[in-house]
Amino acid sequence: MLTPQLDVASAAGRARAAQVPAGDPVIRVRGLRKAYGDQFAVRGVDLDVHRGEVLALLGPNGAGKTTTISILEGFLTPDAGEVDVLGHHPATAPLAWRERVGVVLQESAPEAALTVRECLEMHAGWYRAPRDVDETLALAGLTDRAGRYGAQLSGGERRRLDVALALVGDPELVFLDEPTTGFDPAARRAAWDTIAGLRDLGVTIVLTTHYMEEAERLADRIVVLTDGLVRAEGPPATLGARDRAAATVRFTLPAGAELPGELAARAGAVRGRVELVSASPMTDLHALSGWALEEGLELSDIEVRRPTLEDVYLDLTNPTAGSVS
Amino acid sequence: MILHTLRYELLSLARNKRARLFTLAFPILLLVVLAGMAGHDTRTTFDGAGVSLQRFFLPGVLAMSIMTSCFAALVQVVVTRRHTGIYRRRRATPVPAHVLVVAQTLATTIIAAIAATILLVIGKAAFDIGIAPGALVAVAIAVVVGALSLCAVAFLVASVIPTPDTAQPVVQFVMFPVLFISGIWFSRDDMPHWLRMVGDALPVAHLSDALHQAVQASSFGAAFAPGDLAVLVAWGAGAAWLASRRFSWLPSTAAATS
Numbered sequence: 396m397l398t399p400q401l402d403v404a405s406a407a408g409r410a411r412a413a414q415v416p417a418g419d420p421v422i423r424v425r426g427l428r429k430a431y432g433d434q435f436a437v438r439g440v441d442l443d444v445h446r447g448e449v450l451a452l453l454g455p456n457g458a459g460k461t462t463t464i465s466i467l468e469g470f471l472t473p474d475a476g477e478v479d480v481l482g483h484h485p486a487t488a489p490l491a492w493r494e495r496v497g498v499v500l501q502e503s504a505p506e507a508a509l510t511v512r513e514c515l516e517m518h519a520g521w522y523r524a525p526r527d528v529d530e531t532l533a534l535a536g537l538t539d540r541a542g543r544y545g546a547q548l549s550g551g552e553r554r555r556l557d558v559a560l561a562l563v564g565d566p567e568l569v570f571l572d573e574p575t576t577g578f579d580p581a582a583r584r585a586a587w588d589t590i591a592g593l594r595d596l597g598v599t600i601v602l603t604t605h606y607m608e609e610a611e612r613l614a615d616r617i618v619v620l621t622d623g624l625v626r627a628e629g630p631p632a633t634l635g636a637r638d639r640a641a642a643t644v645r646f647t648l649p650a651g652a653e654l655p656g657e658l659a660a661r662a663g664a665v666r667g668r669v670e671l672v673s674a675s676p677m678t679d680l681h682a683l684s685g686w687a688l689e690e691g692l693e694l695s696d697i698e699v700r701r702p703t704l705e706d707v708y709l710d711l712t713n714p715t716a717g718s719v720s
Numbered sequence: 721m722i723l724h725t726l727r728y729e730l731l732s733l734a735r736n737k738r739a740r741l742f743t744l745a746f747p748i749l750l751l752v753v754l755a756g757m758a759g760h761d762t763r764t765t766f767d768g769a770g771v772s773l774q775r776f777f778l779p780g781v782l783a784m785s786i787m788t789s790c791f792a793a794l795v796q797v798v799v800t801r802r803h804t805g806i807y808r809r810r811r812a813t814p815v816p817a818h819v820l821v822v823a824q825t826l827a828t829t830i831i832a833a834i835a836a837t838i839l840l841v842i843g844k845a846a847f848d849i850g851i852a853p854g855a856l857v858a859v860a861i862a863v864v865v866g867a868l869s870l871c872a873v874a875f876l877v878a879s880v881i882p883t884p885d886t887a888q889p890v891v892q893f894v895m896f897p898v899l900f901i902s903g904i905w906f907s908r909d910d911m912p913h914w915l916r917m918v919g920d921a922l923p924v925a926h927l928s929d930a931l932h933q934a935v936q937a938s939s940f941g942a943a944f945a946p947g948d949l950a951v952l953v954a955w956g957a958g959a960a961w962l963a964s965r966r967f968s969w970l971p972s973t974a975a976a977t978s
Contacts, residue, residue, distance in 0.1 A: 470808065470970060490814045498812035503805030508735035509728060517728040521721065521815035544735075557809070564813060 419446040420479075421568055421599045422467060427476035429462050436462040437473070438623035449590070449600040451610040454620035455712050460603045461501055463620070464572050467601065468498050481568060494522055497566035499557045499574050501603075505545030511556055512541040519563045526565040534592065535559035536585050551582040558589065569593065571602035575609060587612055607705040617704075619711050627711050635707040642676040644683070645669065646697040655686050668696075721819050722826070729827035743789035744835050751781040751839055754905075755847045765909045766932045778843045779859075779931035780904035782836050786863065787899065787924055789832045790870035791877075792891045798824075798878035799887040807969040817969070821875065829867040836863045854940030862934055865949050866927035869956030873923065876963040882972050903928045923955040 422444035429437040437459040444450045452460045465471040466478060469485030469492075478484055483492050506514045512528065519525035532538045535555045540548070548556060554574065561569055571590070575583045583606075590613055593600060604610055610617055611631045619627045619634070627635050647668050648654065654662055654669070658679070662671045673679040676699050687694050702710075733739055758773035766776060801807050810820060840859070843849040851859060877894070881887045899905070901915050902925040908916055919925035926948035937943035 468812065470811075490816060493812065493814040496812070498809070500805050500809055500812070503809045506728075506732060506806060508732040513728060513731065517725065518810075518813055520724040521810075521813045521819075523814070560809065561812075 420444070421446050421448075421481060422601070423477070423479045424463075424467075425477040427463065427466065427478060428474045429459075429466065429471065430474055435623050437466075439476070440620070440623070440625055442618065442625070444599060444601055446599055447594070447597050448615045449594050449602070449613050451614035451617045452601065452603045452620060453605075453607075453610055453617055453708060454603075454626075458620040458712075459623040460620055461572060462623075464570055464601065464603060468496070468570055494524075494564060495567050497561035497564055497569040499554075499561045499569070499571045501572040501576075503557060505548055505553050505556055507546035508544060510542050510544055511537055511548070511552075511559075514545060514556065515559055515563050518560050522564040524565060525563050528563065531559050531563045534562055534589060536589065550577045551579065554578065555582075555586070558586070562593070566598065568599045569601070571600060573603055573605065575604070575606065583609070607703065607708055611704045619708065621712050631704055634704065635711050637702055637704070637707045640702045640707070641672050641674045642702075643700045644671040644673055644676060644679060644697070645700065646683075646694040648694075649692050652690060652692055655682075658682060658686070721815065722822050725815070725819055725823035726826050729823050730830060733827050733831050739789070739793055739831070743785060743793055743831065744838065747781050747785035747788065747835065747839060748842060750784070751777065751842060752846065754781065755843070755849075764907045766903075766907060766936060767929075768909060769936070771936055774847050775849055775935060776907065776932070777905075778839070778847075778849050779935045780928060782839055782859075782863065782931050783866070783902065783924060783928040784899055784904050785835050785839060786832050786867050786927065787870060787895065789835060790828050790867045791874045792895055794824075794828050794871055794874035795878045795881065795891050796884065796887050798875060799881050800884045802878070802969060803884050803971050805971075808971075811969045825868065825871040825875075828871055829864060832867040833860075833863055849935075851935055852938045852943070855934050855937045855943035857940055858934040858937070858943035858945070859931060862927065862930040862945070862949065865952050865956075866923075866930070869923055869952040869959070870927070872956040872959040872963060875967055876959040879963055879967040898922055898924050901925065903932065923952050926951040 420443055422442060424440060424442040427437050427440040427442070428435070440459070440463060442463070452463065454460050462471065466473050467480055467485055469480075469488055472486045478486075480488070481492060481495055483489070485492075506517075509517065512532070515528045515531055519528055519531075526534075529538070532541055535558045537552070537555050537559055540552055540555075543552070545553075545556070554577065558571070558574060561571070574590070575586045578586060587609065590600060590602070594613075600613075602609075602613065614631055617627075617629065617631055617634050618625055629635070632638055645665075645668050653659070658671065662669045664670070671679060680699065683694070683697075754777040755774045758777060760772060760774060762773040763770050764773050764776050765771065807820075811817070836859075840851065840856075844851075877890070878887070881890055901911065901919045902908075902922065903919070904924075908919060908925065908929070911919070930945040930948035930952070933945045933948070934943040
């Protein structure tokens with residue numbers, strides 16, 4: 396299901412992708428607030444999602460991701476704030492609005508006594524212009540599971556069915572609430588290909604996930620929520636000033652060798668290896684390799700590591716950390 | 721769109737082993753055991769008139785079968801679908817709410833009618849409990865009206881039950897006393913006045929009475945029970961109206977997850 400999904404992509408989707416100018420806002424949220432009793436779940440969230448964009452909502456459990464997404468899906472009414480999704484407030488949008496929106500819920504059981512195909516056919520019958528059922532099966536990688544009953548599906552297959560059901564209406568906006576939770580690595584790759592394929596069709600995607608690799612692979616932009624507030628926002632490569640953060644250089648010093656003074660002063664030892672935090676790794680590497688060549692040393696396990704998205708994320712969501720610019 | 725949805729609801733119900741067991745196998749077993757035990761000569765009364773216990777049990781088991789499929793099983797299915805997110809996922813599509821309710825109600829009613837037909841055939845074949853053709857029409861009307869009415873009550877009850885775990889005990893708690901006082905196993909003629917009054921206030925006794933009257937009559941005129949049917953319609957309409965205001969497609973705990 397790596398490449399064929401583009402071939403099965405609907406004509407409507409392609410046409411839409413071609414017609415609509417990029418940057419056209421699909422979702423606009425200002426000052427969103429929602430409390431359960433006296434417990435605030437969302438405390439003033441602003442959010443913009445542009446057409447054709449993949450936005451990942453990250454945040455620890457309880458940060459307000461699902462509350463936010465439920466409001467955007469129209470299943471929850473906010474206490475305050477402006478919400479516009481495809482030109483409507485989701486809570487009061489007409490049924491026709493649902494023709495344009497696909498939803499993968501965080502948890503939903505399959506229709507146990509219907510086969511995968513029957514379930515898709517039933518849902519397809521509720522849309523005015525559904526995507527072809529076979530095409531949808533292929534898109535979600537369920538072609539060879541079409542005859543299985545819902546009750547017989549594995550966890551990963553159930554999730555793929557959820558994705559298929561969200562796509563069978565040929566939506567222009569899709570919400571994916573933790574779409575790959577519980578997947579094995581191969582299934583996760585396959586799901587990423589499906590989602591990437593949707594983006595290529597011009598579908599706008601809002602997804603929540605706990606997997607940093609997933610966000611990094613799929614998202615054009617990441618929004619990190621903590622305690623019901625937007626903590627940071629940006630493309631995966633620059634989130635939380637990640638691109639400007641210090642790199643770490645690590646290597647094992649051969650026995651008997653000693654680092655020159657300037658580098659030695661800044662180096663620390665971690666589990667037998669030398670670790671050097673460097674704001675300008677090129678300069679430091681140059682100095683290091685120059686010294687090693689002169690001494691005739693081979694630093695065979697040398698590595699330079701930028702903070703990963705996960706490092707940045709953990710930093711951002713750490714309640715004891717200071718605020719981030 | 722209702723017919724489209726109805727087709728899949730019927731498939732779902734017909735393939736549900738649990739539903740087959742409770743709405744079909746159990747009533748058949750009960751009919752065979754009760755009618756078999758009663759024999760031909762034991763007699764009781766309905767509305768003052770004497771009737772063989774065998775003929776008394778047939779409408780009783782019919783009423784119980786309808787209550788099982790249209791009330792007990794439906795409440796369980798509705799609460800489970802809501803709890804597991806099936807309804808929420810359906811409501812994320814453009815399908816109107818009334819399509820879902822009507823299709824599910826019709827499917828349940830059709831299955832109940834099929835179960836009733838099978839019970840009538842077994843009653844005739846195994847115990848020679850014949851029913852006059854005109855009376856059969858009245859039986860059919862009572863079955864359908866009773867089924868629709870109890871479906872409405874089921875949606876209302878389901879709207880106040882939070883989880884599938886609580887559905888089971890609530891349903892049992894409601895069902896057993898109601899079945900006992902509704903003239904299904906014991907004639908209401910022998911009950912104290914106050915208990916008859918309680919039964920009269922509830923729909924199942926009227927369903928049971930309408931079916932008793934129909935099964936024992938020899939013509940449509942004598943079999944048709946407009947008073948009982950009117951009570952069933954009133955219950956159904958009232959429950960449907962209340963349910964339409966109270967019923968939620970989303971689990972009550974949805975708010976707690978964020």
